[in-house]
Structure formats: C-alpha cells, structure tokens
Amino acid sequence: MPAAGGYASVSVEAIVGTAAATLGALALARQCAAARAQQKGGSSTRLVIDGMTCGHCVARIKAVLEGLEGVQSAEVILGPPGSATVVGTASAAELIEAVEGTGKSARLMESAPLEAVEGTGKSARLMEEGGRRDVCSADMLAVDSITPEQWRQFDEQGYVKLSQAVKPHVVKMLQDEIDAVMMGTADVDYDSMMMQLDSTTGNYSDMGVQTLGHKGASLNYRKIQNLDRDPVFMEYMRAPLFLQACRRVYGDGVPISSFRSMFFNKPAKAAGQTAGGTVLPWHQDRWAHLDRDPLLTMYTALDPATEQTGCIHLIPKSHKLGCVNPSHHSGFLTEQQADQHCDPAEEICLELLPGDIALLHNYTIHKSGQNFSQRPRRAYSVNYMDARTVLNSDSFAANASGRTQSAGGLSEGGETFVQIF
Numbered sequence: 001m002p003a004a005g006g007y008a009s010v011s012v013e014a015i016v017g018t019a020a021a022t023l024g025a026l027a028l029a030r031q032c033a034a035a036r037a038q039q040k041g042g043s044s045t046r047l048v049i050d051g052m053t054c055g056h057c058v059a060r061i062k063a064v065l066e067g068l069e070g071v072q073s074a075e076v077i078l079g080p081p082g083s084a085t086v087v088g089t090a091s092a093a094e095l096i097e098a099v100e101g102t103g104k105s106a107r108l109m110e111s112a113p114l115e116a117v118e119g120t121g122k123s124a125r126l127m128e129e130g131g132r133r134d135v136c137s138a139d140m141l142a143v144d145s146i147t148p149e150q151w152r153q154f155d156e157q158g159y160v161k162l163s164q165a166v167k168p169h170v171v172k173m174l175q176d177e178i179d180a181v182m183m184g185t186a187d188v189d190y191d192s193m194m195m196q197l198d199s200t201t202g203n204y205s206d207m208g209v210q211t212l213g214h215k216g217a218s219l220n221y222r223k224i225q226n227l228d229r230d231p232v233f234m235e236y237m238r239a240p241l242f243l244q245a246c247r248r249v250y251g252d253g254v255p256i257s258s259f260r261s262m263f264f265n266k267p268a269k270a271a272g273q274t275a276g277g278t279v280l281p282w283h284q285d286r287w288a289h290l291d292r293d294p295l296l297t298m299y300t301a302l303d304p305a306t307e308q309t310g311c312i313h314l315i316p317k318s319h320k321l322g323c324v325n326p327s328h329h330s331g332f333l334t335e336q337q338a339d340q341h342c343d344p345a346e347e348i349c350l351e352l353l354p355g356d357i358a359l360l361h362n363y364t365i366h367k368s369g370q371n372f373s374q375r376p377r378r379a380y381s382v383n384y385m386d387a388r389t390v391l392n393s394d395s396f397a398a399n400a401s402g403r404t405q406s407a408g409g410l411s412e413g414g415e416t417f418v419q420i421f
C-alpha cells in the first residue's frame, strides 16, 4: 500500500483484506474471548475506539474505563486506529457502553478483521481437538512476569532466557501448526506467507528464494514469515507477558505490531548428509527500510536448541554497539566487523529446551549453525516493533520484497503489519 513519496505506513486497517483468507480465525477468537471472560482478574479485551482526537480524549476514556468495576487497568492509544487494551473482568459490553457514554464509538478489535474471514473446517477442528481454552493467549504461558533481575540481565547482556515459559501442550500445538503450514495442510492463506526452502548443501548462497506462497509439502523449509496471518500463532503472539515486555521496552501506550513473525528451522539431517540446515552468519535484527529499528525479539524454542542441533550463538553486551552495519539492508556484519566484534572467547551458545523463551535485544549480534542431529530444530521468532514504524517501500522493493529477490541478499518481512497490542 504505497503512499506518497514511496512510503507505506504500517496500519492495522491494511490487514483486513489479506486476513480475509485466514480461515477459522473468528471461531478461535470467539472461543478465546469466552475463555478470557471466564478467567478471574487477568484477561484482556481490546477495543477499537473511533472519534478520539487528542490527549484529553485518551485521558478521559482511560479514566472512565479504569473507573469501572472489575477493571484493573486500561491502556488507551490515540491511534489511528484509536484503541484500548483493558485488563480485568468487566465484559466487553460494559466496556463498550462506558466508552460510548463519552460520545465515542467502540467495538471489539477482533471483530472487524475477523468477521470478514469466517471459515469452517479449521475452526471446527480446533474446537474439537483442543477444547480451545488452551489456545487462548492468556492461558498459553507458564510464567506471567519477567523479574527485575531478568530485566537487568536483558539490559546489561542483551538477552535473557525464560526457562519453561510456554505450557507443554502449547509447544505441541505450535509444533503441529508449523508442520501443517509446511506440509500445505494448514488453513492459512498461503499466498500471504513468505516461505523459503532450505539448501541441501548447508551453504547460505544455495538456499531457495524467499517469496510469497507454498513451495511444496516438505519439512525442509528454512524460514516462514507472516505467521501473524495464522490464527494460532497470532493468538500466541498476544500473550499478556509479551504485552508487558513491549510496554517495558517501548513505553506505555505505544501501539505494537511485528516486523517478523517467523518460523526458523534447522531441518533434521537427511540420510547421506553430514548436517541439516544452513549456517546463518553474524547479524543484528534490523532493517534499513524501516524508519526506526525494532528493539525486542521473543524467540521461542519448539525443539531442543543445542550446539549439536544448531542453536543461536550470541555476543553478550553487543547490543550496546548500536547498529554495526547500517549499509546492509538486513543487519549482516562484514567479515571485518565480525572479526572486530565477535571474539570467540566471548561467544555464548544459547541452549534452549522446547518451551524456553529467549528475549533478545535486536542489536545483539547473533548467528546460528547447522543441525547435526536427526530431529529438526524449530523455533518461532517475533520482532515486536512500534506500530507507527514507517516502511520505505522503494528500498523494500529494491532489496527485500517478498516478490523481488535482490542479488545481494534476503527477502525480509512484509509490507503491511498486523497490530498486535
């Protein structure tokens, strides 16, 4: 959706059309809303609010919502789109009525995009298989906060590990969903998924192109992006812990989307191969075509990530360097820069178990190796960013679009981004 001057702004409205083929999402969202309503104390409801024009409107609506019985907190964002995230036990109807009492109009955030995408097969299956309360964002994690000590480590070292933060049945659900996406059996709009098959040689230059669309039923995918178009992954991305982390990193009231909601795979070593997957060189997670750098990655291990399976290696404290190679479109270091900043004596091997989450500062320099085992090493990585980020679509098209593959590098991200919080 290029606008004047070759820029495209990140907008939740833009996803309504592309989400239209995300089958089953409405039923999932309804089920989750019902589960949230049954929970005591910690559920969150998101509203779209029309008609706010200034900080006074924001303050007034926040005060009105926080004055309601059962509301613990309300975060109101001017937008556009105007929105509120309300935590507590008040029903959506009570919240909407209270907002409308101020003269503004309000509706449930899920309903606008998802009403348009009602599907059948997936939603019915999901409800039968999982009893769906276990897939709601508020129920997915086994930890509900990040301790001051953990934040201290994140601030000082550029990363922190949250051990066993994801409930085991949720890990299984994410594993099954990503395998279904790879095999072509998931109810997702494959035309909006960026997918890339892995190399069979282990060389970075031999990987398949990363473009929109399914590339055949195979577990040998290296990357799949735009998983915020998949209702299961979107629900996971919205876990309240991730909202807390975004508030800590970006500040209260900042709308949050993601630049990359991405599956990262080191496929199992196949017969006759010495290793599966492809070496990923030293890099930082930043992109030249965004007008500001994302600062927070949530990396969820879906399989054991070890030296043998090709886990991430990182350089502690390297986030303090800022952006090391601004001229590379996706943050890769030159050989000289890697020699200068990546001392093997300082390198950490970030070993993770399935269900561990690593918070990574986006400037933390990292890389990953190959998988020498006979099981895959799957991971789900989300770059949470300020949803007001602006994308330079000329630069995106030249270097990194889902449709054009530059000679010099990878495709990354998408052109439109779903608002998450």
Ligand SMILES: O=C(O)CCC(=O)C(=O)O
Pocket (backbone or CB within 6 Å): 264, 265, 280, 285, 297, 299, 310, 311, 312, 366, 367, 368, 369, 379, 381
């Ligand atoms: O999982 C991997 O191998 C690398 C992940 C990564 O580089 C990232 O999440 O940015």
